[in-house]
Amino acid sequence: MRDVSIIGIGQTPVGEHWEKSLKELAADAISSAIKDAQVERVDSLYVGNMCSGTLNGQEHLGALISDWVGLRGVEAVKIEAACGSGAAALRLGYIAVAGELADFVVVAGVEKMTDRPGEQVTAALAMASDGDFEAQNGLSFVALNALLMRRYMHEYGVRHGDFAPFAINAHKNAVSNPCALFPHAVTAEDFRTAKMIADPVNLLDSSPVCDGAAAVVLCPTALARSFNARPVRIRASSSATDSIALHDRRDLLGLEAAGLSATKAYSQAKVTPRDIDLFELHDAFTIMSVLSLEACGFAERGRGVRLGAEGDIALGGRIPITTMGGLKARGHPVGATGIYQVIEVALQLREQAGANQVRDARLGMAQNIGGSGATVVTTILEAVE
Amino acid sequence: MEIARHWRLQRHRYSLVGEMCNRCGEKIFPARDVCPQCNAPAKTPFTFSGKGEVYSYSTVHHPPEGFEHFAPYVVALVRLVEGPLVAAQLTDVEGEKIEIGMPVEMVTRKLRDDGSKGTIVYGYKFRPVIVSRTPLGAKDAAL
Numbered sequence: 001m002r003d004v005s006i007i008g009i010g011q012t013p014v015g016e017h018w019e020k021s022l023k024e025l026a027a028d029a030i031s032s033a034i035k036d037a038q039v040e041r042v043d044s045l046y047v048g049n050m051c052s053g054t055l056n057g058q059e060h061l062g063a064l065i066s067d068w069v070g071l072r073g074v075e076a077v078k079i080e081a082a083c084g085s086g087a088a089a090l091r092l093g094y095i096a097v098a099g100e101l102a103d104f105v106v107v108a109g110v111e112k113m114t115d116r117p118g119e120q121v122t123a124a125l126a127m128a129s130d131g132d133f134e135a136q137n138g139l140s141f142v143a144l145n146a147l148l149m150r151r152y153m154h155e156y157g158v159r160h161g162d163f164a165p166f167a168i169n170a171h172k173n174a175v176s177n178p179c180a181l182f183p184h185a186v187t188a189e190d191f192r193t194a195k196m197i198a199d200p201v202n203l204l205d206s207s208p209v210c211d212g213a214a215a216v217v218l219c220p221t222a223l224a225r226s227f228n229a230r231p232v233r234i235r236a237s238s239s240a241t242d243s244i245a246l247h248d249r250r251d252l253l254g255l256e257a258a259g260l261s262a263t264k265a266y267s268q269a270k271v272t273p274r275d276i277d278l279f280e281l282h283d284a285f286t287i288m289s290v291l292s293l294e295a296c297g298f299a300e301r302g303r304g305v306r307l308g309a310e311g312d313i314a315l316g317g318r319i320p321i322t323t324m325g326g327l328k329a330r331g332h333p334v335g336a337t338g339i340y341q342v343i344e345v346a347l348q349l350r351e352q353a354g355a356n357q358v359r360d361a362r363l364g365m366a367q368n369i370g371g372s373g374a375t376v377v378t379t380i381l382e383a384v385e
Numbered sequence: 386m387e388i389a390r391h392w393r394l395q396r397h398r399y400s401l402v403g404e405m406c407n408r409c410g411e412k413i414f415p416a417r418d419v420c421p422q423c424n425a426p427a428k429t430p431f432t433f434s435g436k437g438e439v440y441s442y443s444t445v446h447h448p449p450e451g452f453e454h455f456a457p458y459v460v461a462l463v464r465l466v467e468g469p470l471v472a473a474q475l476t477d478v479e480g481e482k483i484e485i486g487m488p489v490e491m492v493t494r495k496l497r498d499d500g501s502k503g504t505i506v507y508g509y510k511f512r513p514v515i516v517s518r519t520p521l522g523a524k525d526a527a528l
């Protein structure tokens with residue numbers, strides 16, 4: 001297997017892009033990634049996306065987007081793993097380059113959600129769950145997270161307000177991210193009074209519906225230096241699954257796939273959680289951040305929520321998370337999110353994170369979660385010296 | 386519409402029929418044909434009693450398309466007395482009266498209807514176990 005690096009990154013601002021179509025958004029991100037990498041040849045394109053069939057009436061994104069962006073002729077396919085689609089696509093791009101089947105691979109994530117009314121988006125997102133036994137009983141995707149959060153609060157004697165630091169931290173970090181959907185701070189009072197969506201989950205526990213696209217260019221590390229002065233090496237790439245339905249989990253609050261995927265990633269990279277300088281986790285809901293921190297070994301069971309109050313998750317803390325705003329405040333264009341996360345880690349490792357720069361960041365981790373925890377892709381990235 | 390899909394699920398939905406594992410005795414709902422505990426084939430039908438308790442719950446204020454007229458409605462994970470968790474709506478109860486551990490029982494209710502020309506889908510929901518406050522034979526006193 002060959003060592004693989006990211007040599008180009010590109011992202012659109014996350015927002016309500018009424019003026020742009022799905023393919024135009026994707027093309028913006030891909031063009032800037034190719035420009036950043038300065039490659040003249042692309043062998044294949046993987047597109048992460050969840051809802052284009054239901055929300056945009058368009059499938060077959062590989063052919064659509066490769067043609068539109070001027071790559072007609074290359075191998076191109078769409079990869080779907082719910083909200084984990086972006087990182088699932090990245091993993092296949094990684095396999096292609098590592099396995100010597102391609103040299104220059106573009107991986108893009110794109111989602112266009114704001115063309116449709118809310119209840120249609122809610123129904124489309126519910127398709128990430130078990131259709132027959134969750135969605136058909138009226139459980140929305142938010143409701144599944146609410147069931148996890150309520151149970152967590154019950155088992156560990158935690159109050160809803162204890163989750164506030166996760167939303168506050170994400171919003172604070174979004175302020176200096178030019179691509180963030182919500183570049184404004186929120187307070188504990190805002191969190192306490194936010195509109196209820198599915199109790200105990202309120203608006204500030206939840207990531208927003210939005211549009212966005214992000215892309216990276218991969219190549220063998222051996223060639224990376226000649227294209228980019230600051231390539232970022234993929235030290236580990238790992239994916240794992242759990243039951244799609246909450247009711248079928250062996251351990252409801254254990255987020256087993258996150259643990260499996262992170263453990264495999266640590267072993268590939270020969271590191272432990274202590275070596276990770278920053279963690280772009282999947283904060284689709286505040287409860288997901290907490291479960292992910294616990295499953296990945298940054299906190300003991302039932303204690304992840306305390307990392308918020310103790311300042312561990314801040315930029316100067318023990319394990320900075322959502323350093324550019326996370327899903328909560330940068331935004332969560334579902335199939336694009338996994339690529340945004342990896343780009344943000346790359347910006348940190350390239351020392352291009354501006355006001356949000358984590359000092360001496362050498363090793364960063366991104367974790368993208370599909371559904372309520374059924375697909376989890378973990379990527380560990382390292383600055384190439 | 387998906388009539389065939391609803392037809393396939395009717396034993397699950399109307400009678401809470403799942404499966405049991407002949408090797409380790411695990412009771413399985415919904416059916417999955419393989420035991421989640423010991424991986425043995427498990428295709429023996431098993432009818433659940435419909436009794437259980439609330440394991441977690443929430444109230445949906447922003448429903449998916451198709452459930453708009455029911456909102457707000459309460460959803461829950463119910464721990465059935467035979468073991469498995471099931472995701473379902475709670476009915477005949479207000480959100481603020483529910484607590485974890487509350488005993489509930491299965492009832493059959495309308496899950497959704499797909500418009501005047503569509504199907505009406507029925508299935509299981511759970512309601513608080515009704516405890517009669519009136520002992521048998523004390524009917525007159527209750528009047």
Ligand SMILES: [Zn+2]
Nearest residue numbers: 406409420423
């Ligand atoms: Zn068994």
